[in-house]
Amino acid sequence: MSSIFLKVLYRSFTASFAVLAVIVARLLLNKAPKIFSYALWSVVLFRLVCPFSLESALSLMPSKDNPMPIDIVNTKAPEINVTNNIINNSVKQTIKATLIPVDTAVSINPMEVATEIASIIWILGIIALVAYGIITYIKLNHNLSTATLVYDNIFETDRINTAFVLGIINPKIIVPNNISENEMSYIIKHEEIHIKRYDYLIKPIAFFILVIHWFNPVIWLSYYLMAKDMEMSCDESVMKHTDEDIRADYSRSLLSFSVKQNGLLSPLAFGEGNVKSRIKNVLNYREPSFWFVILAAVIVIAVAVSFGTDSKSPITKDDSYKFSGTSFVKLGDKYFISEDTPKNKQEELIYLDFLYSVNGEIYKKKDILANIEPLRISLENESENTDQENYTSYVLHSLSTVPGKQSQNVEQIIEKYNLTEYEIINAVYTQKHSFNKSLYLPQWGDGVYSRNYIVGKSTEDDTYKIYEFLMPLEVGRDSEVNSALLSSSVKLYGYEDYDLVFTREIIDTNAKIDTILKLNNGDPTGETSYSDIPKTPYFIKIEIDNNGDNKEIYYVYKIHSKYYVEKPYEKIKFITYDDYRDIHNLSYVGTVPNPIYSGIVVSSLTDEEYSALDKQQVDNPEKADFRKVNYRLYIEYPDNISNKKVELPNLYPLIDKNGENRFWSSGSSFGQDNEAENFAIYENELIIYVRGLNNVDIRNMFFLNDSIGSVTWTDEINNRIQYGFAIGDEIVFEDEILNKISNLEEIGFFKNIIPI
Structure with missing residues (x-):
């Protein structure tokens, strides 16, 4: 409860600046129509209610992100910090003189106890005011039980002495009996304007906010002045929409209807308090000139911008920081x-998180991640995925410290982990999953993303750590990203006997990055290029244009079973066959192989599966006599292809080395060819009888049955592409994996990489 009270206290504290600004502005607007003074109070309402804040360079609000620190309760010398030194010094001196200094060696913090007591008093005050409001409303409603309908929504009764609006959904105008026709006309116009402007809703909302901030006398003053401006602006509107001069008659009506009642809690009464001010305002009313109205509007807008927005927070800089990391790592x-390079220690933690994910040093993340359960689980999962080659590659395009510290669920995270300092770091990056990760552990997919991280210190750990990874947002292809790689264009030209046979531009983000990597990842041959084109008539030309600033030309070719990448008039490099094959296929086929995943897992049956199995043909059957076989085929098609054809491996019959068919029963099967997303998935499940067979025999059984599948299609330049696969090469046995994990646990392998 104390944490909520501190948040309300902070909002009340900052809103007080806006109240004082509005009061000064009201003095400047003294001769202006009161609708402008009334409109100013929306700035205070925004500061008290809105859960977020807007930033502006024109703001006159304190520039500190949080003048009342989150850890003020636990601070040895509590302080409230704002940009105004006079306010700063006076508040600090008051705190110092009033509060007993906190001794951190003592278990009970006096400041914490005082805050808890204050929060209880705050709740009791709210309950008392709400109860008073309810009782007053019930009593008023009882007095109106005999009211009779005059016409439309107008009722009269002899139990009241003034007119007002009552109701939320269908507001009624209540008037007293025995009033003159002239007075009735003014009253009805006044109350109808209240209804037209929704004042009957605004005032209860304002009262509810006042109840929440009842401890702040400045908010009580603002409520009183807001009600005063509301009534005066309504009086002016009545006179403005009446042809003759009614100021004298209207003033007499106000005087005759004035009653002694609590103006703060009453409904919108025609003759409620401030009668003297209202009569004076009515008698002095004049239709304002055009330029005077414009000047008043400018003052209102200036106050709204200056005190309805927060000052922009400066980006944290550490002049002593110097980055010394690497910008490129390739591991397999x-x-x-x-x-981009980190500009401070906080940004470096995010850089290291990406780096450790790729270079195999997952265990080092224990030094940069907070010791909290969600991050421990995340680290454990990442270690497991790396061991299983379910990895991700990253290109980190930009790192920046977010000004203003506005992001998703930040306040809850700060409170949850007791953060005493924090920064929000934004990273824009491209991620590319391995095929296994894409298949088994999809998470947002490949592409360009923007993600915020919360880096901070807590009451338990005074060193900067990463506390939260907020949900990533995908960056659209047309969005501007500060990246030389993504903004460059990559074009491929195929030459045969020095004749250009095709041109292709790489649009896909991952293919673009892969190609640039392969061109810069070769080993030196010791030779240098001395011409504009290579010395073979068959080659692929790659043109990389960095927004016209720097156009780079590369040539990839094959000579006598060796593969080269050449940049004119620079050192020639060897590249691997795999890199050459990928660039060649990307150039000629439009995709890099292999877009096919085929896998088969042999596992034990569960008790439920074994119970449901028909075992009548087996003597003395046991669960170990049967195995489950799960087959999965995943296909990722390139664009603009035709004549797709998929031939699945034949899983029946399954003849073992003795000629016996081991196929027992079929399970579930699934097939989906998603034309819109260019992928297809096929799954098949079956049960086999394995008594007398070991894992080697089972694997050989699939080889003996020649279980081969294929995927073929025709590409956009009419080439026929075919991929074949034998599932005997792809079998994985569940018990072998479990035994491997068990052996690793025995030697303490997981203890070395997973924080306890």
Whole structure:
């Protein structure tokens, strides 16, 4: 409860600045129509109610993100910090003189106890005011039980002495008996304007906000002045929409209807308090000139911008910080590229999180992640995925500290982990999953993403750690991203006997990055290029245009079973066959192989599966006599192809080395060819009888039955593409995996990489 009270206290504290600004502005607007003074109070309402804030360079609000720190309750010397030094010094001196300094060695914090007591008093005050409001409303409603309908929504009764509006959904105008026709006309016009402007809703809402902030005398003052401006602006509207001069008659009506009642809690009464001010305002009313109205509007807008918005928070800089990391790592098929470098220690933690995910040093994340359960689970899962080669490659395009610290669920995270300091770091990156991860552990998919991270210190740990990874947002293809890689165009030209036979531009983000990586990842041959084109008539030309600033040309070719990448007038490099094949296929076929995944898992039956199995043909059957076989085929088709054909492996019959058919029964099967997304999935499940067979025999059984499948299609330039696969090469046995994990646990392998 104390944490909620502190948040309300903070909002009340900041809104007080807006109240004081509105009061000063009201003085400047003294001769202006009161509708402008009334409109100013919306700035205070926004500061008290709105859960977020807007930033502006023109704001005159305190520039501190949080003048009342989150850890003020646990602070040895509590302080409230704002940009105004006079306010700063006076508030600090008051706190210092009033509160007993906190001794951190003592278990009970006096400041914490005082806050808890204050929050209880706050709740009791709310309950008392709400109860008073309910009782007053019930009593009023009882007095109106005998009211009779005059016409439309107008009722009269002899139990009241003034007129007002009552109701929320269908508001009624209640008037007293025995009033003159002239007075009735003014009253009805006044109350109808209240209804037209929804004042009958605004005032209860304002009263409810007042109840929440009842401890702040400045908010009581603002409520009183807001009600006063509401009535005066309504009086002016009546006179404005009446042809003759009614100021004298209207003033007499106000005087005759004035009653002694609590103006703060009463409904919108025609003759409620401030009668003297209202009569004076009515008698002095003049239709304002056009330019005077414009000037008043400018003052209202200036106050709204200056005190309805927050000052922009400066980005944290550490002049002593110097980055010394690497910008490129390649480990097997996965890579990490950093196009931007950290500018402070907090940004470096995010950089390291990406780096450790790629370079195999997952265990080092224990030093940069907070020791909290969600992150421990995340680290454990990442370690497991890396061991199973379910990895992800990253290109880190930009790192930045978010000004203003506005992001998703930040306040809840700060409170949950007791953060004493924090920064929000934004990373824009491209992620590319391995095929296994894409298949088994899909999470947002490949592409360009923007993600915020919360880096901070807590009461338990005074070093900067990563506390939260907020939900990533996909960056659209047309969005501007600060990235030389993504903004460059990559074009491929195929030459045969020096004749250009095709041109292709790479649009796909991952293919673009992969190609640029392969071109810069070769080993030196010791030779240098001395011409504009290579010395073979068959080659692929790659043109990389970095927004016209720097156009790079590369050539990829094959000579005598060796593969080269050449940049004119620079060192020639060897590249691997795999890299050459990928660039060649991307150039000629439009995709990099292999877009096919085929896998088969042999596992034990569950008790439920075994119970449901027909075992009548087996003598003394046991669960170990049967195995379950799960087959899965995943296909990722390139664009603009035709004549797709899929031939699944034949899983029946399954003849073992002795000529016996081991197929027992079929299970579930599934097939889906998604034309819109260019992928297809096929699954099949069956039960086999394995008594007398070991894992080697089972694997050989699939080889003996020649269980081969294929996927073929015709590409956009009429080439026939075919991929074949024998599932005997792809069998994975569940018990072998479990035994491997068990052996690793025995030697303490997981203890070395997973924080306890």
